[in-house]
Amino acid sequence: MIGLAIDSVLALGIVWMALQTVRSDSLFQAMLMFIVFGLLMSLAWARLHAPDLALAEAAIGAGITGALLLVTWRRLQVHGPDDSNGPRLMTRWLALPIACASALLVIIIGWTALQLPAVPGTAGELTLQRLEDIGVSNPVTGVLLGFRAYDTLMEMAVLLAAWLGARAVATEFRPGVLPGPAHAEVPLVGALLSLVVPISILVAVYLLQAGGSAPGGAFQGGAVLAAGGVLLCLTGRLEAAAQASALERVGVILGLAVFSLTGLIVMATGGPMLALPGVWAIYLVETALLLSIALTLVLLFAAAPGLRRAP
Amino acid sequence: MMDWVLSATALVLLLNLGVGMIRVYRGPTPADRMLAALLFGTTTVAVLLVLADWVGLPALRDVALLFVMLAAIISVAFAGLPTTDEEER
Numbered sequence: 501m502i503g504l505a506i507d508s509v510l511a512l513g514i515v516w517m518a519l520q521t522v523r524s525d526s527l528f529q530a531m532l533m534f535i536v537f538g539l540l541m542s543l544a545w546a547r548l549h550a551p552d553l554a555l556a557e558a559a560i561g562a563g564i565t566g567a568l569l570l571v572t573w574r575r576l577q578v579h580g581p582d583d584s585n586g587p588r589l590m591t592r593w594l595a596l597p598i599a600c601a602s603a604l605l606v607i608i609i610g611w612t613a614l615q616l617p618a619v620p621g622t623a624g625e626l627t628l629q630r631l632e633d634i635g636v637s638n639p640v641t642g643v644l645l646g647f648r649a650y651d652t653l654m655e656m657a658v659l660l661a662a663w664l665g666a667r668a669v670a671t672e673f674r675p676g677v678l679p680g681p682a683h684a685e686v687p688l689v690g691a692l693l694s695l696v697v698p699i700s701i702l703v704a705v706y707l708l709q710a711g712g713s714a715p716g717g718a719f720q721g722g723a724v725l726a727a728g729g730v731l732l733c734l735t736g737r738l739e740a741a742a743q744a745s746a747l748e749r750v751g752v753i754l755g756l757a758v759f760s761l762t763g764l765i766v767m768a769t770g771g772p773m774l775a776l777p778g779v780w781a782i783y784l785v786e787t788a789l790l791l792s793i794a795l796t797l798v799l800l801f802a803a804a805p806g807l808r809r810a811p
Numbered sequence: 812m813m814d815w816v817l818s819a820t821a822l823v824l825l826l827n828l829g830v831g832m833i834r835v836y837r838g839p840t841p842a843d844r845m846l847a848a849l850l851f852g853t854t855t856v857a858v859l860l861v862l863a864d865w866v867g868l869p870a871l872r873d874v875a876l877l878f879v880m881l882a883a884i885i886s887v888a889f890a891g892l893p894t895t896d897e898e899e900r
Contacts, residue, residue, distance in 0.1 A: 532848045
């Protein structure tokens with residue numbers, strides 16, 4: 501009974517937040533609605549027994565997206581066109597019919613999916629049965645690195661492509677430089693950094709290690725580590741460099757390189773490609789993925805080819 | 812009994828979030844909205860901790876840990892914003 505009430509409040513809140521995010525008059529209000537929407541989403545994932553997704557939502561939403569939106573808003577205030585304050589929502593007469601048709605489509609697909617008979621022996625069940633062969637007891641990590649390794653590898657390639665694309669565009673349209681943060685010299689900022697940045701490293705490693713047996717893993721850990729880097733950028737401790745250093749170049753491709761090499765070495769010794777030979781290989785690949793994900797996210801946040809310590 | 816207490820606590824906290832939504836919605840200044848959003852984060856942590864016991868998913872405590880750790884980032888990003896007098900329109 502109370503469970504139903506909780507779910508209803510959550511569902512209503514999520515829909516209302518989504519609506520307000522899209523149709524709010526002020527850009528700032530829409531951004532805050534989106535941040536709060538992320539919080540509610542992570543509660544929804546928690547209610548749906550999906551702590552992995554709740555972790556990812558928390559790390560990305562609270563650590564990176566919120567700060568990215570606020571910094572973008574700041575850039576718009578400083579450099580943007582004068583009318584950048586409102587999204588100018590235009591309602592066209594086609595909007596309502598299209599929305600209704602889309603909703604109908606979703607209902608039909610959902611209804612059909614509910615009518616389908618349950619098939620025994622689906623991939624999910626087989627995977628859970630054979631999880632012991634992989635050597636990790638967290639099904640999500642097992643699937644990501646054991647059963648769908650190729651998919652995970654391609655996700656890393658997508659992340660690399662995103663960074664390359666951002667670099668190509670950034671040289672053409674450099675985002676306007678912001679005036680240095682006014683609070684860089686406030687003593688509290690240093691105290692905050694000396695607390696949060698080491699803890700973000702610790703939590704990232706913890707999530708990586710926990711990923712074998714509990715919710716966690718390279719993606720969540722990487723996002724947490726990136727959040728530490730984002731904080732360093734926000735407080736002006738790290739700033740954009742014109743060129744990527746050799747270390748950064750290696751770091752960005754590290755995940756893809758280590759993953760591919762491990763997979764190819766396995767193939768050279770007679771196994772199927774990307775079949776990781778044991779738990780140590782899983783942790784090796786995950787560590788490389790974590791470092792690459794974190795570095796790529798921070799570079800994307802800074803919209804810069806490289807980073808250097810502020811003088 | 813324990814289940815009932817935990818779920819009722821979660822519901823009360825969620826309703827608190829609902830009241831907080833009104834402040835995020837109405838503003839009127841960006842700082843009001845920001846503070847409401849930060850309060851939202853704190854209450855979300857409380858809901859997650861209650862849910863962790865009620866649903867029996869200890870991993871939700873990790874999610875709460877992330878929110879607590881990363882809450883400072885948004886306020887730092889906001890404090891770096893130039894002061895504007897954006898009014899409710």
